[in-house]
Amino acid sequence: xxxxxxxxxxxxxxxxxxxxxxxxxxxxxxxxxxxxxxxxxxxxxxxxxxxxxxxxxxxxxxxxxxxxxxxxxxxxxxxxxxxxxxxxxxxxxxxxxxxxxxxxxxxxxxxxxxxxxxxxxxxxxxxxxxxxxxxxxxxxxxxxxxxxxxxxxxxxxxxxxxxxxxxxxxxxxxxxxxxxxxxxxxxxxxxxxxxxxxxxxxxxxxxxxxxxxxxxxxxxxxxxxxxxxxxxxxxxxxxxxxxxxxxxxxxxxxxxxxxxxxxxxxx
Amino acid sequence: xxxxxxxxxxxxxxxxxxxxxxxxxxxxxxxxxxxxxxxxxxxxxxxxxxxxxxxxxxxxxxxxxxxxxxxxxxxxxxxxxxxxxxxxxxxxxxxxxxxxxxxxxxxxxxxxxxxxxxxxxxxxxxxxxxxxxxxxxxxxxxxxxxxxxxxxxxxxxxxxxxxxxxxxxxxxxxxxxxxxxxxxxxxxxxxxxxxxxxxxxxxxxxxxxxxxxxxxxxxxxxxxxxxxxxxxxxxxxxxxxxxxxxxxxxxxxxxxxxxxxxxxxxx
Numbered sequence: 001x002x003x004x005x006x007x008x009x010x011x012x013x014x015x016x017x018x019x020x021x022x023x024x025x026x027x028x029x030x031x032x033x034x035x036x037x038x039x040x041x042x043x044x045x046x047x048x049x050x051x052x053x054x055x056x057x058x059x060x061x062x063x064x065x066x067x068x069x070x071x072x073x074x075x076x077x078x079x080x081x082x083x084x085x086x087x088x089x090x091x092x093x094x095x096x097x098x099x100x101x102x103x104x105x106x107x108x109x110x111x112x113x114x115x116x117x118x119x120x121x122x123x124x125x126x127x128x129x130x131x132x133x134x135x136x137x138x139x140x141x142x143x144x145x146x147x148x149x150x151x152x153x154x155x156x157x158x159x160x161x162x163x164x165x166x167x168x169x170x171x172x173x174x175x176x177x178x179x180x181x182x183x184x185x186x187x188x189x190x191x192x193x194x195x196x197x198x199x200x201x202x203x204x205x206x207x208x209x210x211x212x213x214x215x216x217x218x219x220x221x222x223x224x225x226x227x228x229x230x231x232x233x234x235x236x237x238x239x240x241x242x243x244x245x246x247x248x249x250x251x252x253x254x255x256x257x258x259x260x261x262x263x264x265x266x267x
Numbered sequence: 268x269x270x271x272x273x274x275x276x277x278x279x280x281x282x283x284x285x286x287x288x289x290x291x292x293x294x295x296x297x298x299x300x301x302x303x304x305x306x307x308x309x310x311x312x313x314x315x316x317x318x319x320x321x322x323x324x325x326x327x328x329x330x331x332x333x334x335x336x337x338x339x340x341x342x343x344x345x346x347x348x349x350x351x352x353x354x355x356x357x358x359x360x361x362x363x364x365x366x367x368x369x370x371x372x373x374x375x376x377x378x379x380x381x382x383x384x385x386x387x388x389x390x391x392x393x394x395x396x397x398x399x400x401x402x403x404x405x406x407x408x409x410x411x412x413x414x415x416x417x418x419x420x421x422x423x424x425x426x427x428x429x430x431x432x433x434x435x436x437x438x439x440x441x442x443x444x445x446x447x448x449x450x451x452x453x454x455x456x457x458x459x460x461x462x463x464x465x466x467x468x469x470x471x472x473x474x475x476x477x478x479x480x481x482x483x484x485x486x487x488x489x490x491x492x493x494x495x496x497x498x499x500x501x502x503x504x505x506x507x508x509x510x511x512x513x514x515x516x517x518x519x520x521x522x523x524x525x526x527x528x529x530x531x532x533x534x
Contacts, residue, residue: 127414
């Protein structure tokens with residue numbers, strides 16, 4: 001997906017909402033459990049109820065992998081019902097040596113038609129580059145994450161912190177590539193988000209951590225929204241598990257609408 | 268698997284060889300392509316030809332994922348034919364927030380019966396801990412990797428390098444846990460391997476980078492072998508693709524034997 005197309009979606013829908021499809025068979029409403037593919041049925045209804053409010057969906061691969069081969073089929077069916085103009089991000093956080101990274105890229109960009117994948121930076125350039133060799137495909141590279149463990153290593157500093165090194169070096173890799181490079185930056189650290197925006201003024205940020213993890217749309221938008229959008233704010237559990245009753249899709253819509261309305265104030 | 272059992276295997280087989288099953292459908296000998304599950308048939312013959320020489324097998328998940336659901340079935344069948352006393356490591360390099368890491372751990376340790384998984388440290392404690400909550404299951408945490416990109420971030424230092432921080436902090440997490448924590452340390456940097464062994468004298472190292480990537484058994488054993496073994500040296504392509512003809516299994520055995528004989532000199 002071209003960046004201009006995502007920008008257009010954001011201003012048209014007045015939304016920079018990404019909905020995380022962390023779909024757990026154990027948390028799907030009981031009345032769907034009798035379906036042949038409950039995970040797909042659940043996702044389908046979530047998507048139908050929210051696709052006018054979201055500009056991206058982000059299936060979390062861990063939840064599909066945990067179901068074995070049938071999980072991958074549920075994922076594939078899910079991708080088929082997401083409207084074409086909406087970005088689909090594989091939240092996979094892969095990162096391995098070149099020949100292996102190439103295989104992962106093949107999986108997400110060729111076998112499955114994802115537009116973007118989340119990638120971990122620890123192993124450096126040759127672990128990221130293969131994902132950037134696909135035109136109009138995106139990498140969201142982990143920079144500063146939303147979890148408590150972000151404190152363990154991401155602030156280690158030789159004058160510049162690890163996540164600042166990641167932001168700086170990887171932008172030079174992206175300049176040599178045809179793919180688009182964005183960053184994962186947690187909403188739980190709004191003071192850092194503003195600083196990181198200054199270090200990557202032209203990059204797209206995928207921001208998890210709103211909702212269940214504690215960040216707010218207002219803080220994130222103030223710190224990181226740009227004139228081209230440049231921002232996807234993700235919410236997963238706060239939307240898809242807003243209710244576990246028969247009204248789950250409507251409840252998901254309400255939760256998404258609540259976030260979208262806050263976003264509209266900034267667009 | 269208990270560490271004592273792995274130590275016993277090592278001294279009994281006079282081998283600390285791990286064989287990486289990076290099985291690529293495109294590189295399997297032509298005469299197997301007509302089989303119903305060529306990847307499984309290939310793996311099965313490799314395993315039968317080498318299981319007396321190896322103490323571990325390490326399927327690289329990227330190669331199975333890239334084949335879609337059928338790849339996961341090939342993987343499952345492969346696990347079934349690996350003898351019980353041999354360690355099986357999921358080379359997955361996963362790393363995500365707690366609730367997601369928990370799902371990945373469930374996948375590798377419950378759905379599939381791996382004994383170990385490779386994990387990336389970037390996201391810190393809560394991304395690693397869920398894997399360490401399984402008794403007698405193992406994590407091999409990336410410390411210093413074998414690829415060129417290891418230079419990009421792993422040596423960033425505030426007096427202590429990033430990989431030294433990873434080694435130090437994660438050992439304290441392991442002390443609170445029932446799982447076993449080892450480290451991935453590349454064979455391509457033997458001078459670093461000795462230094463890292465001093466920082467983690469009681470930990471198991473999984474060492475890739477021998478063969479195709481350039482490291483040698485002698486350098487690795489001299490730097491990192493301990494009185495309890497403490498070492499798995501991995502070779503993937505150098506063994507499984509030693510020949511692409513009808514003799515591939517015999518050629519794999521010869522390549523494995525060559526490494527094992529070098530290992531025997533140190534045991």
